[in-house]
Amino acid sequence: MRDGLLFPSFAGPTDSNYLSKIQYKKESRVADKPGPISADKPLLAVLKGERRDPPPVWMMRQAGRYLPEYRALRAAKGGFLDMVYDAEAAAEITLQPLRRFPLDGAILFSDILIVPHALGQGLSFVAGEGPRLSPPLKEAALEDFTPAPARLEAIYETVRLVKAGLSPETTFLGFAGSPWTVATYMVAGEGSREQADARQLAYSDPGRFGAIISAIEEATVTYLVGQADAGGDAVQLFDSWAGSLSPAQFEQWVIAPTARIVGRLRALRPGLPIIGFPKGSGGKLAAYARETGVDALGLDETVDPAWAHASLPAGLPVQGNLDPLLLMAGGEALEAGVRRVLEALSERPHVFNLGHGIGQFTPIAHVEQMFRLLGR
DSSP states (O other): OBTTBSSOOOOOTTSTTHHHHTTOOHHHHHHTOOOOOOOOOHHHHHHTTOOOSSOOBOOTTOSSTTSHHHHHHHHHHOSHHHHHTOHHHHHHHHHHHHHHSOOSEEEOOOOTTHHHHHTTOEEEEETTTEEEEESOTTTSOGGGSOOOGGGGHHHHHHHHHHHHHBOTTSEEEEEEEOHHHHHHHHHHSSOOSSOHHHHHHHHHOHHHHHHHHHHHHHHHHHHHHHHHHHTOSEEEEEETTGGGSOHHHHIIIIIHHHHHHHHHHHHHSTTOOEEEEETTOGGGHHHHHHHHOOSEEEOOTTSOHHHHHHHSOTTOOEEEEEOHHHHHHOHHHHHHHHHHHHHHTTTSOEEEEESSOOOTTOOHHHHHHHHHHTTO
């Protein structure tokens, strides 16, 4: 066992045999799978309400483009979506950061737009431009799509492969996009800064927009149950565009759908911790925490952690919220930022994380500095 993994640690992209080493057979992973072990999982314990010192750590987008080994694998494998649906490649990417850093959690390598793809909407990723979904629901009807739930099977296989390679003390996090954020992509057919197409549809035809939200809810519950059954210890709901909504729309399209998903998951998989991450919600976070029933709340970098501690329900675990740009900056600024988050959240269950995903150009040395500051 090394660096929290039961897999062998590969040499990295400078090794001429690196790419052949990561293309090992599924059977070799299964052979290394541990038997039943009762182990302390610090991250899972915090999500269930314990306070741990120092706090457990993981990073959003910890498996990704800032890692040279990820870039090497992508160069060999091709496009982003190809890697997501290649279970062995996706499992390898999920595990890469755990070989470098003392992380308490692994986060599934996938994408929030797998759900609309499974609902039958076309999905592609255009280099330099991001995702494209076709046809967009501003021009087409959901009923025109032919559902393709089999597309989820590759993701479940990724979960199984990762679970086989994790040390027993490492928490494995699955995830999905929250209905509002996923709907913004489905309606517009691409990402947008103001989510105007989805917001306009929600105002002009709330019945039609509500049907889209309901379809996403149903698919999301199925998807997250599948991830849990394949080996996930907890799940996170990413609502990246929650901050674009008015208070009334936030209640209708963020809080209410999330509460329904949480309720369904509670009934279907009792004990599965659920993290909610409504990015950009600001003063609406307290209502989200009270009304959705999530087990833990992710804070983005715009939230004052001292305000969050004072305003959120007592004892609610929180996650975050170091500014990813502080991690990119490093040095004294990073040191001060880490200290500020730790001090503000020192009296409640806390998972140390970033306020959003780690940046593509973040120096590895700065990530290592962050872990030293955290006493790792």
